[in-house]
Amino acid sequence: MTESILDIRNISKSFGALKASDNVSLDLRAGEIHALIGPNGAGKSTLIKQIAGNMAPDQGSVWFDGQDVTTLDTVARARAGLGRTFQISSLAMDYSVLQNVVLGALGARGKVFGFLRPAMKDAGLLESANSALRQVELEAFAHDRTSDLSHGQRRQLEVAVALTMSPKAFLMDEPMAGLGAEGSHRMIGFLDSLRHQVPILLVEHDMDAVFALADRISVLVYGAVIATGNADEIRNNADVRSAYLGEEDLA
Numbered sequence: 037m038t039e040s041i042l043d044i045r046n047i048s049k050s051f052g053a054l055k056a057s058d059n060v061s062l063d064l065r066a067g068e069i070h071a072l073i074g075p076n077g078a079g080k081s082t083l084i085k086q087i088a089g090n091m092a093p094d095q096g097s098v099w100f101d102g103q104d105v106t107t108l109d110t111v112a113r114a115r116a117g118l119g120r121t122f123q124i125s126s127l128a129m130d131y132s133v134l135q136n137v138v139l140g141a142l143g144a145r146g147k148v149f150g151f152l153r154p155a156m157k158d159a160g161l162l163e164s165a166n167s168a169l170r171q172v173e174l175e176a177f178a179h180d181r182t183s184d185l186s187h188g189q190r191r192q193l194e195v196a197v198a199l200t201m202s203p204k205a206f207l208m209d210e211p212m213a214g215l216g217a218e219g220s221h222r223m224i225g226f227l228d229s230l231r232h233q234v235p236i237l238l239v240e241h242d243m244d245a246v247f248a249l250a251d252r253i254s255v256l257v258y259g260a261v262i263a264t265g266n267a268d269e270i271r272n273n274a275d276v277r278s279a280y281l282g283e284e285d286l287a
C-alpha cells in the first residue's frame with residue numbers, strides 16, 4: 037500500500053442539526069493531486085478548516101506525516117509541514133516579489149516581521165527565497181512590485197512563500213477562482229509539475245481543471261464522501277452522476 041502523508045480518519049462535524057462533515061475519511065499520498073469536489077454547501081471548506089486546524093472536529097482524527105495532529109493549531113500544523121496557500125491578503129502589495137518570499141522565509145524561521153532590511157542581506161534567506169521563486173517560475177519578476185503581478189502570478193507567489201516552509205503537503209481551496217482561461221491554463225500546468233514535489237489536496241470548482249489534474253477525486257455530498265476514484269471511475273459512477281455532476285459536465 038502507498039504511504040499516506042495526510043490521513044483523515046472518520047471526521048464528523050455538526051452545526052446544530054446540520055452535519056457538515058459526516059464520517060469523512062480520505063488520504064493524500066506522495067506525488068498525487070487528490071481533488072475534493074461537491075456542490076455548494078457540501079462541506080468542502082469545513083473539511084479543509086478541520087484539516088488545517090482552524091476548526092476542531094466533533095469526532096475523528098487528522099494524521100499528518102505519521103503524527104496525530106488533531107489537537108494542534110494552524111501554526112503547529114504549518115510548522116509540521118502542512119502548507120496552505122492562496123490567502124492573497126497575506127502578500128505585502130507594496131513590497132517586491134523577492135521581499136515577500138524573504139518575509140515568508142523569515143516567518144518560517146520564527147523571526148519577526150520588523151527585520152526585513154537585514155534579512156535582504158542574509159545569504160541563506162536569499163538563497164531559500166530565490167530557490168522558491170525559481171520553483172514557481174517567478175525568478176524574472178523578483179524585483180517587480182507585487183501589486184504589478186497578475187492575479188495568477190500572485191497565486192504562484194503565495195506558493196513560493198509557502199515553499200519556504202518546506203511543506204510536505206499542500207491544502208488548496210479553489211486556486212483557480214477568479215483566474216481567466218489563460219490564467220487557469222497556466223495554473224493547471226504549474227500544479228501539474230508541483231505535485232511531484234509536494235502532494236496537493238485540492239478543492240476546486242473548475243471541473244476541467246479537476247479532471248485534467250487529479251490522480252484521485254473524492255465527491256462530497258451533504259458532508260459525506262459518496263465516491264473516491266480516478267477521473268474515469270468518478271465520471272462513470274452512477275451515484276456521482278445523479279447526486280452531483282450533470283451529464284454535460286461529464287461529456
Ligand code: ADP
Pocket residue numbers: 051054056074075076077078079080081082083
Ligand atoms: P462548501 O465549501 O462545500 O461550499 P461549507 O463547508 O462552506 O461548504 O459549508 C457546509 C455547510 O455547513 C453549509 O450548509 C454551511 O452553511 C454550513 N456552515 C459552514 N460553516 C458554518 C458555521 N461556522 N456555522 C454554521 N454553519 C456553517
Ligand code: MG
Pocket residue numbers: 080081082
Ligand atoms: Mg467552500
